[in-house]
Amino acid sequence: MDTIMKVFVAEKEVSLKVYSTRDVNEEMKTLRNALLCLAVLQLCPSSSYSGPVASCCLRTSETIVPRKNIIDYDIQKKGICPVEAVIFITVKGKRFCLNPTNTWVTKTMDYLNGKKRGHLTTTISYTTSEA
DSSP states (O other): OOEEEEEEETTEEEEEEEOOHHHHHHHHHHHHHHHHHHHHHHHSOOSSOOSOOOOOOSSOBOOOOOGGGEEEEEEEOBTTBSSOEEEEEETTOOEEEEOTTOHHHHHHHHHHHHHHHHHHOOOOOOOOOOO
């Protein structure tokens, strides 16, 4: 039940709306429910992934990349991504999605693995000196 009171302040008419306690309680409940909904939405995980974006090869290419330009590779398994692929990464950062069953691809992977092993092995020699 709303009541409008008219009050005269310094000869000016001011209208005041008087709310019943029930009206105030209803507005407070509405505000509380809206805030509760916003809080729940903040806690719910969103449907988008907030980490790094995974890039998938959608298909493989028959492009032959010169071995001297390749610095690394990744293996893409079928599952999240639609195809199995070997991804060669070049010196310039380009990525080539290639068929893992191609002979030249497997040979290049072996070459890169050997190159990595060569960098990982360290020879330690000990010398003794007699005083």
